[in-house]
Amino acid sequence: MAVVVQNIARADQAVIEGLGKCGVATVHEAQGRKGLLASYMRPIYSGMRVGASAVTISAAPCDNWMLHVAIEQVRRGDILVLAPTSPSDAGYFGDLLATSMQARGGVGLIIEAGVRDVRDLAEMNFPVWSRAVCAEGTVKETLGSVNVPIVCAGALINPGDVIVADDDGVCVVRRAEAEDVLVKALAREALEEEKRKRLASGELGLDMYNMRERLAEKGLKYV
Amino acid sequence: MAVVVQNIARADQAVIEGLGKCGVATVHEAQGRKGLLASYMRPIYSGMRVGASAVTISAAPCDNWMLHVAIEQVRRGDILVLAPTSPSDAGYFGDLLATSMQARGGVGLIIEAGVRDVRDLAEMNFPVWSRAVCAEGTVKETLGSVNVPIVCAGALINPGDVIVADDDGVCVVRRAEAEDVLVKALAREALEEEKRKRLASGELGLDMYNMRERLAEKGLKYV
């Protein structure tokens, strides 16, 4: 059954943006090492960083029809997250769709498939994380769904979940947990800043984390 | 049997360059979604764009002897296209061969194998699309052929076919169809420019392409 869910809840925009600034590695750790998408999801160019609210798309293989449907559901600060129902590396998305997204206030795309026009996308500063770059065109024949729970690159993503993505990959934060995760992520950042200074001064992690005793107990030998 | 075909027909140089400017995605669409090489063929650095006439090479695995033979057949505006007869990621090509290519007016390399000296190649602005980057050296022991039809990365390529390549990948256009494809590609570009403006103004693809009725017929439900 193909459905478009039109009214979805979103996390607080300040929380979403705050998570985006913390970055994937920090957010992933802060929420107990969960929510990462598979590491084959790569940015199409370097230096992008986003925090955004997911509009999800379940699409047929090599069929980008639902992208057009989904863009109507996009609000300022949203990111599209597409998973095909069967593996496909075809180029579902290019500069025209990105133009439409930017006109609607959309901020990026996460797609477990391919994209094209990557040079144009880079010039537009439109952030995309994908499994492939491929110029192969798609058709518009088969329905899919928008704003239903999907599994994308091994992670369950609900509409309205928060997506954090940067050069390290992509992470999803449950909408209901977003605020709590942000608090933990900020605390973690503060702590890391402190650690960074100590390590930069030459202190060893072995000492800073008090590892020597436990290493010895486990039986590590120095020869 | 190892042969070098010395006189091959080429498409018109203005047509070749015109196709190069249109880019892979547009050309691929304009010729009816055919001719793409597999998406594992990637540029060794970003921002390259070429349209060129193919000098083809069928080479033994891990043996780059035929590259030297092929360069003699290169004319201004040609690109080398190499497929090994058995899969190999060895580094067939580096800065010395690129120097020789540039001296002959050659404009790039498409290789379903590996290349090396990629930093030098980038500094020389020599465009390469390959399956791998690998410093592994090759031998010069086994003959191959130059300017025979080859299958490279899943696509049939004849000598004198037009190669279009950019950040989206690599596409081949049959020599006899090149002019016609260029006409269609330019028409497509004009059309896309019009669409881009409408989408940028906030118009939805759903409306611009009149999709709503067909979506409803197929049974899409909004909830």
Next chain:
Amino acid sequence: MAVVVQNIARADQAVIEGLGKCGVATVHEAQGRKGLLASYMRPIYSGMRVGASAVTISAAPCDNWMLHVAIEQVRRGDILVLAPTSPSDAGYFGDLLATSMQARGGVGLIIEAGVRDVRDLAEMNFPVWSRAVCAEGTVKETLGSVNVPIVCAGALINPGDVIVADDDGVCVVRRAEAEDVLVKALAREALEEEKRKRLASGELGLDMYNMRERLAEKGLKYV
């Protein structure tokens, strides 16, 4: 048995740096086409080039404890080389460990696994070659060893061997052979400079290398 070998021999620092300047392709050729790591070991950003002395780490999968242990063994000019005992793409290493490495004079990391904080690592100019980029965290539960012989990406690496790495990949040079390989690499470089000039002037490799006769003997036909 988990051990840390504390005193290892290193090659002469001038030799190590000289090899680094020659680059992977040249060094690999100079030592008889051996020592390359698998081509899936890629730099996390472009333009890095290092010559360094290996501090080796054999680590449990998804467990980065031994990295902390290893950093204590690092001297100025050393590079960490880590191989997991079972395949893992988890992110063993990030900006905090890189900070610690730089404080100790360490110059980089070769890891047959994943790293994270790659944007920070790029800003720090900290060179890394890895099999993956992945934000997935690791644990500190299982001992491994430091400065024992390891197999990393298909190559045997002993502590104190010289690592050469650049955009073409990673190569290992045996410590005892380092000086001899440098001599050969420099000779090769000189020779290549000469060849480069001749090729740039338009001379063909076919002539420069006297290939025509042997090609004819093997049966190459020109048609």
Next chain:
Amino acid sequence: MAVVVQNIARADQAVIEGLGKCGVATVHEAQGRKGLLASYMRPIYSGMRVGASAVTISAAPCDNWMLHVAIEQVRRGDILVLAPTSPSDAGYFGDLLATSMQARGGVGLIIEAGVRDVRDLAEMNFPVWSRAVCAEGTVKETLGSVNVPIVCAGALINPGDVIVADDDGVCVVRRAEAEDVLVKALAREALEEEKRKRLASGELGLDMYNMRERLAEKGLKYV
């Protein structure tokens, strides 16, 4: 947080077994082409066919501790479904755990990782679908969870969902939909038997499915 959910609902055993007899392809079609696990999940030997109720396991990479915990939760007719929190091909499961499973009435294992002792497992007629066969051992250091929703090989699996697996792969059916899917699967089987007879008699699918008109409308040319 590591939890073991002890009381989970299961589908009706007759329904579960009925689905198992229908097989993966039929069940997948009957439920609207959803629920398939990725095709890299392969049987470790041919000819196995199961329908069973899922006991799910979320486990650390290379750590099989939770398998021991999960077996206590297994009832007659259950199948274990394990997804690691980070990719791992290590051998989590072998003949001892299979012996324990059989003693508890468990009927198989679905694991997005590796197994070992496959010869013994085949002799025991213990069905396993895995991503890898690997003798690599695992540790027992890190907690995971049992009977929580997991994503295994790209599919969301809840405890108590029905698993259907055979030589074609693995499919999950939601517990609440199992009875309805069985009805549809049986109807489909009856229909296929009718089609099989007509096709065996030489009737063409083109005629049996009335495809000729639509093919002509779409523009298929016979030459």
Next chain:
Amino acid sequence: MAVVVQNIARADQAVIEGLGKCGVATVHEAQGRKGLLASYMRPIYSGMRVGASAVTISAAPCDNWMLHVAIEQVRRGDILVLAPTSPSDAGYFGDLLATSMQARGGVGLIIEAGVRDVRDLAEMNFPVWSRAVCAEGTVKETLGSVNVPIVCAGALINPGDVIVADDDGVCVVRRAEAEDVLVKALAREALEEEKRKRLASGELGLDMYNMRERLAEKGLKYV
């Protein structure tokens, strides 16, 4: 443009069957080491061996419509060879289509995509070489072509070319060369039988092939 070419030339049936009996390795060698499909094309079960005339199919990704069209073109002794226009591992083919093929006298399938119902196919003794086994269903929406030249798994295949397949993989022989290749393959087989006897008696390949002198010339040292 979607076309079905209805009248294609075929090689002599005795030649086709003779090539099938020689097997892939012998035929591949006999025709000068060309024509092999990529080694990821695997039999779905062991022990199959066919020689057959190709009916080729170019099909859309995840769309098996053209298989129905193609079966009408099949004559006794033909084999279907399908390449998708974009990579797909979906299950294009199962026991119903195999039933139809057998009713028409068709003898197998080569498909650079997925198949399902593999247990049934094995029981029917219907030979299939594929890239994947996958229960994922396909649609019937997009036209393709039948009996046009295709590139399948890296090899160019024309309608009416001879396909030889066994446990070693798949090889294509040009129709016009089939008879000549058979003669060479039979000669090769006779020669191998002679060699087999000598090797079985303990004679070394080093002596039988007179390799010692050339090894010494190349510089092989015995220590």
Next chain:
Amino acid sequence: MAVVVQNIARADQAVIEGLGKCGVATVHEAQGRKGLLASYMRPIYSGMRVGASAVTISAAPCDNWMLHVAIEQVRRGDILVLAPTSPSDAGYFGDLLATSMQARGGVGLIIEAGVRDVRDLAEMNFPVWSRAVCAEGTVKETLGSVNVPIVCAGALINPGDVIVADDDGVCVVRRAEAEDVLVKALAREALEEEKRKRLASGELGLDMYNMRERLAEKGLKYV
């Protein structure tokens, strides 16, 4: 430098055979979880089990010349272990070489590349573990070495090391450690037999291994 080392030490034949009977998983565990080759090394058919002494081969890619050289060095009970110097899936080995091996008393092949004639090899009961099955032929142009240390599928293998291989994969045991490992492996087998009986009787691993307390300490919650 290409060398053939003619006199190598071997482990005691009874020890070698004893290790073979213990199997890969047991031997791997008994020697402290080391020595496994990568899991992409698969048996070409099921049910093989060997313990044998390694004759190692370092060979050029797609070049099987050294196999002929190596067979002369084979004694009764030896197994060939081949690693190419650059990745290759070509078919280095077929039924003729297997005939020669059997005539010399050789008992199998481990090859990080391809083999062919797999049906014949199966009928000959000749055991092979390989990375690929591929009919692609090889050349005899480039020297390699026999009985030198090699890295095969990620593991260091010295001539005379003991190879254990079965359906779980391939494991190497250092010659000097073989006897000690056998003692540990046999002890492990005895222990496993005892455990198997307890598990078969319904006892849980949780109790047999006294895991409950440590699980609780780590914080596992039952709900």
